[in-house]
Amino acid sequence: MVTASFGFLAAGTRSNWIRLRTLILLRWMAIAGQLTAITVADRVYDLDLPLGLCYLAVGASIIANLFSMFLFPENKRLTEVEALMTLMFDLSQLSFLVFITGGLTNPFALLVLAPVTISASALALRTTVVLGAVAILLVTMAAFFHWPLRFEGGGALEVPWLFEFGFWLAIVVGILFLGLYSHRVAMEIRSMSDALLATQMALAREQKLTDLGGVVAAAAHELGTPLATIKLVSAELMDELRDRPDLLEDAKLIRDQADRCRDILRDMGRVGKDDLHLRQAPLGAALREAAEPHMARGKAVLFQMLASDGSSARQPTILRRPEIIHGLRNLIQNAVDFSRSTVWVEAEWTDRTVTVRIIDDGEGFPPNVIGRIGDPFVRARRSDAPPSRRPEYEGMGLGLFIAKTLLERSGAELTFANATDPFLTPEERPERCGAVVEAVWAMTDLAAPANLSHGANQRIEM
Template identity: 25%
Template sequence: MSTAKPKMPGQTEARNNAASPQPVQSGLDRLDDATGLKNMLQLIQLRWIAVIGQLATIAIVQFGFGIQLPLDPMLKVLGGLVLFNVISLLRWRTQRKVSNSEMFFALLVDVAMLTAQLYLSGGATNPFTFLYLLQVALGAVLLQAWSVWAMVAITTACLVGVAIFGKPLALPLDLENGFSSPHMQGILVCFVLNAALLVTFITRISRNLRERDARLASLRQRAAEEEHIVRMGLLASGAAHELGTPLSTLAVILGDWQRMPPFTADPELQQEIGEMQAQVLRCKTIVSGILLSAGEARGESLTRTSICTFLDDLAEEWRSTRSVASFSYENGVLQDLPMVSDSALKQMIGNVLDNALEASPGWVGLKATRDADTLTLTVTDAGPGFAPGMLAHLGKPYQSSKGRTGGGLGLFLVVNVARTLGGSVTARNRSGGGAIVTITLPLAAITLGKNERHGS
């Protein structure tokens, strides 16, 4: 019988489709958007530097070298560049997607403004014509291939245009003076400016791209892990179906044995049969929990409870079904909240407790606390603690300290269940020996909302 999977309040459909490529694709889109926005803001910052640099250059050439420039049109072009940059800054203040065409257009505006200034200040004889190379270099980093080659063609055409139509300035032909020549000094300043801007901004842009690639790799790793969980879930679901019939058969046989005279006459056998029935019942409960998590159990089997009751029942059940010498349980959740008992959450906490018990059969501790909108569960043991390599790769599959083939899936499942709920899992070793595993869960993901509390 197949019915819709009952979901915990506050959960989204992403939990039911953990291995779907959609979250990875949407994550990639968000990364591209954020990286594109950062690069556009870098370009706006570069444009402000260009404005300041042009003002300084115009002042030095006009009043320092005594070379007459067409100040009025050059300042108008500079004013247009300032206006465009202000509009760009207002447009890109809020995060949004930056397309290749928009980045291409922004670079074209810079090329147009540079071309206008060169046209008014000597054409191709102006040493600052080398700034075209800066635009091409930025385009090579920021744009798609076709746009880069388009930028090469456009800047080449602009250079040819200012060489043919540019307005020459009355400059002394003193190149034989070496660096005493204003022209040679201009070339030197242009080279230093180009080199400094290229190193500064291409380094920043490359860092943005590397950060995006690193986050994308993390998303892909997460998708692979969640797909692995789905495959294991399908395997567990199939095994649960297969185990249902033999467990029921065992329960019937044990019930018959319990009523047979040879067994009823022997109290020791009666006790052993009772223990076997309890273990079969526990197996059936585990199988039912697997089917419930796989969405193959009826939603009516979910029960409304509260955080404190859920934790108290979980601790009591775990204590009664495990051979633990000493179990310390402390419920510090002062304000109780309604929730629905969820088998995945229960199994997640049980896995951490089981791992602690295996490392420390003598003592295991569980403490629950609430901090604002967060529930924190701390599991402590007195065992040997985690190896440094385990702590460095916490939650990765097949990272086992027990040396068993295929082991290490317990914490892997714990980490991924917590992550689908919007929480996290951390681990550390105690200074006096043993380990501490901390599970942090947002209350919004596990509690009932206001509408659900009132049955609406």
């Protein structure tokens, strides 16, 4: 029945539900603070409090905590509705204490901010809106309807109405501000956490593919000699068995199957990267490898290699690290997705740095999001065009975030910009008029060591 009554919250159910033990611990802290405040007010300041009702309210929290501890397991996680009801109980209990102890003349009324802040940090926005609205309603009621604080002699503690109104306004503003602020920060933390998880998964997948390619390359290398021997021996047997047609067919079958094994290993071994010679590649070859999945998507991908003045004209040999290949692949994919017809991949190097630029002839980055490119889950992207412009997926900024994270992890510094003024007419725009992504590495971070290709291949541990 509870779930049915709060069905509008079901859509906000999160997979990272808050633990019941966390709320129980916070409630024990609140109980200790309430008992201390009641005791000090009664014994030290001689305030005439309705102790029976006060201890009744605190006792209700104690019973609720004991009930929760013994009825539910320690690893119990609350659903959205369960967490709302738990925080609603805490808010109601605190509001009742405020009601019988002076209303807004009681400075501890400020603590109604706590349940709202917890909700904003851990639960969905709609849950926080419901809890915040109830908190504002209860605080407003406490401002008009409450038992006044009285001293032992019977005199009432009175606060000027302006101070009381200011205290009410401060609490309401605090509920709104802290609720919005906590929810915003929590959302950014969760988005960053989800994006980093996706980055780790992408890198792990690329690493697994690399390792698998290494296994295949090693298998192709190690099996090449025995297969060649089998083929040679089968050819000799065919020469000796020309007068034995029944055995000659068996020898031909052995030779054909050896050729088939060779072809299979050759095809599989094309992705091998564990051979010491294949752990490095010229810069241009690495860029073409990164762009290869997007070369046949109907857009031209052009490469340009350029040595700066004073540097060697020979392309630098770089490490074929998975994060570099995967990061560049994501950037090239983004350029191909949003280009009209052409993408340029430029590489420039000096003795100290290597620079890679990826330019397209599309619309460029929107001015309102160019400062946030690289943040995860940026929804306002260059997707104003019809869906046919990007049929593969609906981008949310995660691909650029993964690319930026992986490339920066390899030592690159990335910048995002537009090649031209977006307000130019189509006739005024140059050929390279779209987005520009530039990645700059120090040569020491990217170049392969000179002795990497020497020595025996490493044994692959299975």
